[in-house]
Amino acid sequence: MTETVAELPKEPLTGKALLKKVEELRHLTRREKAKYCGYYRMKGDKIRINVSEFMDAVLQAKGVAIDNARDGRGREPTYRVSVHRNGQIVIGAAYTQKMGLKPGDEFEIKPGYKHIHLTQVERSSNGAKATNQTANQA
Secondary structure, eight states: OOOOOGGGSSOOHHHHHHHHHHHHEEEEEEEEHHHHTTTTEETTEEEEEEEHHHHHHHHHEEEETOOOOOHHHHHOOSSOOOOTTTTTOOOHHHHHHTTOOOTTOEEEEETTTTTTEEEEEEOTTOEEEEEEEEEEOO
């Protein structure tokens, strides 16, 4: 297939349109499919094909999630912490937000052998303490 840049799509195809085009082009190589589905960019007078972005788009169009949704800020939670030089262990906002914790929420700490058990302490309407959520720290 000999083509000019004018014959190629200006924007990458997505969703059902992408899947339909991929099926129409099933006889072509992966790189050629990516190009004819709009997953390319011009660098000077050369066409650079973005196969990785194309494959991600195909998977997404088929409903396969390959990455967790993120807001693009900070690091991903690792579910591991280390003791700081001052002896403190910081859990971090990613975890407290996931549990719906707010400033001032209190926890009961129960140290164990090689673990720390945190149990959220809730105040009832009469001011008495009651336990609710549990978080384990290994």
